[in-house]
Amino acid sequence: MGVGGFGERESVGRGEGEPVGFGAVAGVWPGRVAVVEGDGGEVTYGELAGRVHRLTRALARLGVRPGECVAAMLPNSRAFFELRLATGQAGLYFTPFSHHFTPPEVEHVLVDSGARVVVVDVGLVEVAGPALDAAGVPVERRVVWGGGAPGWVAYEELLAAEPATPPAEPRAGGVMLYTSGTTGRPKAVRRRLPAAPPGPSPYELDFMARCGVGPGPFTQLCAAPLYHAAPGLFANMALQLGHTVVLAERPRTEDWLHLVDQHAVDFLFTVPTVLHRLLRLPAEVRARYDTSSLRAVVHGAAPCPPDVKRRAIDWFGPVLYEFYAATEGGVTAVDSADWLARPGTVGLPLAEVAVRVLDEDGRPLPPGETGAVFFRPVIPFEYHQDVEKTRRAMCDGYFTAGDHGYLDADGWLFLRDRRTDLIVSGGVNVYPAEVEAVLLAHPEVADAAVVGVPDEEWGQRVGAVVRPEAGADAADGLVERLVAHCRGALAGFKVPRVIELRAEVPRSEAGKVLRREIRITGA
Template identity: 35%
Template sequence: MLVGKVAETVRSIEVMWKAGLIPFPRIDEGLQALVAMRRIGPFAASTQVAARRDPTAVGLVDERGPLTFKQLDLRSNALARAWAARGVTAGTVIAVLCRDHRELVTAMAAAGKLGARLLLMNTGFAKPQLADVARRERVGVLVHDQEFTELLSAVGEDVDRYLAWVDTDDPLQRHEVPVLDELIASTDDRPVPLPPRLGGFVLLTSGTTGTPKGAPRGAVSLLAPAQFLDRIPLRAGECTFLAAPIFHATGVSQFMLSFALGCKVVVRRRFDPEETLRAVEEHRCTTLVLVPTMLQRIVDLGPEVLARYDTSSLRIIFVAGSALSPDLGNRATAAFGDVIHNLYGSTEVAVATVATPEDWRLAPGTVGRPPVGCRVVLYDHEGRRITEPGVTGRVFVGSGLSFQGYTDGRTKEVIDGLLSTGDVGHFDRHGLLFIDGRDDEMIVSGGENVFPAEVENLLVERPDVVEAAVIGVPDEEFGQRLKAVVVRKPGSDLDADTVRSFVKSNLARYKVPRDVEFVERLPRNATGKVLRDRLK
């Protein structure tokens, strides 16, 4: 056990050194940066360290242009001082309801410098969800973009409000609610004293049903970055286009890593597939961070549009957040080359496995292998470990990044110190993991178990299908029957009989959907997950 732990530590240090997180020969700088993260959190520490390393280096680019790490560091100093003067202290919960832009990043760093707890709100919230989360998490300060003002009407009047991104020059609105940019410009930007303790931050679960749960993140192992860097070759001083929203685990993890490596991060408030390609070319981005629905919209632009932009600088297309179908991954590989890195994880466990381009070539659809510091084990419903290839079981993960329980006191099931992801999957003979679906989405029809992903992945292989979802609906004879909800390519005359015949010719009879409905689009949340309750 001790020998294994030492080997894991050595391997983690090697991975971080190779990425440039522990720079040679100034290893002391890297260690100082890691220690700073334990005091003021990753957002403030990364900005601060990068600013010291090179005050002229650009850290962030948004619609309003570039900001250096030094400018971001000074802006967050000023905002922290302004908030402190207004009564914000260590332990105050600061919620941010913002799209990706400079004021969001500034607020995240300022919260860390005060030791406040940062709560990343989902920009897709409905008004009741926002109010419920603000009440449950005891929010004291709420930073929001102007476009979300109406959503705040159900939030308690005792919550202080601040405007981040202002769309219009409305004097009344700007007078009633303080604007971050104005606070920053009018406040001293000297360094802020270290807080008495780390505030940490809270991610929210996807919330496809009901009110999302809060998953807090506090101090983690100094070796934790190796769990991403082991199988995703990010390198110091490069450029990341971050299309995935920062409020989501996918976006925030890659934002933290990119900033820690001193990479320039390019963001946009709203995703546009062609604008993304244009920015990749302009900034010579080496990494593109997406959720699968974004990747699909890019690939669906077609060869003619893709050929207009020089994306040869891309070494990594990082995809996470929901399942990447074999068809989409193969189309993306054909368009961009062997650059697809498919991460599997969750808000609760962070990273579990990563499929490298080599893994994907060997087994399209795989989510790969665990990186250094992670363990993935399958168990059956009686808690017995599954070791045979091809046998489906419940997925459990152990790592230094796993959370310790939700903010409301609940947690996920634990077996042998490993945390349940709520998914089921299997390993193939090469040791590569495949996710078969959510444990609670399994459909039992006539005594046979069906996981929707298998049928969905088959349907999207058809050139006349844009996307598809499969759900179970009540059936008097079989308990449940399968229903396919399909989005056709424009101009397609695909019908229900053809869909059923196609599935029947490729899968077992009990996996054929009896009902087929065609829609213009599937309902999804802000991170691309299908809202299956709406389909029902």
């Protein structure tokens, strides 16, 4: 592991001989704090284990059988962990989904997943209720968390009716998440449930270790939406490794630093957009907070501009870890030292993961040549009830998320961009992420996104939308300064031909640019 890795910054004895697996941790350290909620409330491992056992029995009493699905529409809360752990020891699928969904989106997930029980936050019953009606979910299987609501089963009453004894025959469950891609309705990534007892797999433990995260009485900040794949995985693994999880819901930029300082956070998962915003805070604001406790700042979900990453390493130290993954599976990871030695890489493949770069005819490309990135998932999956989508995404057992990149001679993976985002101008490929990285390096740019604009002569030309930093004078030649900045760092055909200044750049909650929502009117 590179400089500043997990083992090099821990205290003597921390992590050595620590139990692994939620049940084991709760048995050995029942008094250790498991979760700190947003309002400051705490629950210990022993208390959480008792509630998980009660919930497991309650789901069985409601008639949910192994292999069936429990869905949840929740903000970041303790209920997420209780549901994930309970389904994870009852042989069930757990499907958390965005609490920003509209009723039609909720209905689609519930019908497609066949959810037998649905748990909804009390503040969302008005949105969810009509969707549950349309999906035909019976009232006795509609559970409300965080209070009471007419026509709903109260979560706490459900638990109170059951004993806190563990199930006689625990069985591993799984998570079935919905991923939308660029077109069509969301599809669920479904894996066969393992015939094994609950607990983290060797693959998951290797993934965490490659991201600098290991077992012990550490603290992990969970501030990204838990219904997304990566935040949910890191949060769940925190409890499998004995960490104390500090929950936050949509913290402001400075709040991230306050939480790290207040709770002496060891590990956190975030996205490049957050890193960029943290670096844009005034130096005197950043200096107010002690971040020296951080052992691993893990980022993924979207490309990280090299300038942002270098400055983050300079600030936090060599504790940044990056991974490349999709809802369909993890692929690579890299620590700070290896990234600094090979700037731009997203790492080497995880254990048991194989990566290929293929041309348009499905033939392997030699090192250094850009093509479609395919990887062989450790755990095979299918898109639920969509055989054709599964077939289109696979090639000889290898899957692609649509990303393009290349492998170097030593097997390190470098990403360029998604194939669907590629701009072809005059027959030449332009990768938006490269242009965005240059724009984001400009001190007057808070956020940026690059898209292709139709052009009769060239097919497409490069266009950009930019959110200026507060205080930037848009009327004082900002666009002209940005064009000049790009010309100093990019080949002429990559320089944006049109730049529009916007109040916001559309991004998903996972930090991905929503290019399909961008319309450049000045083209």
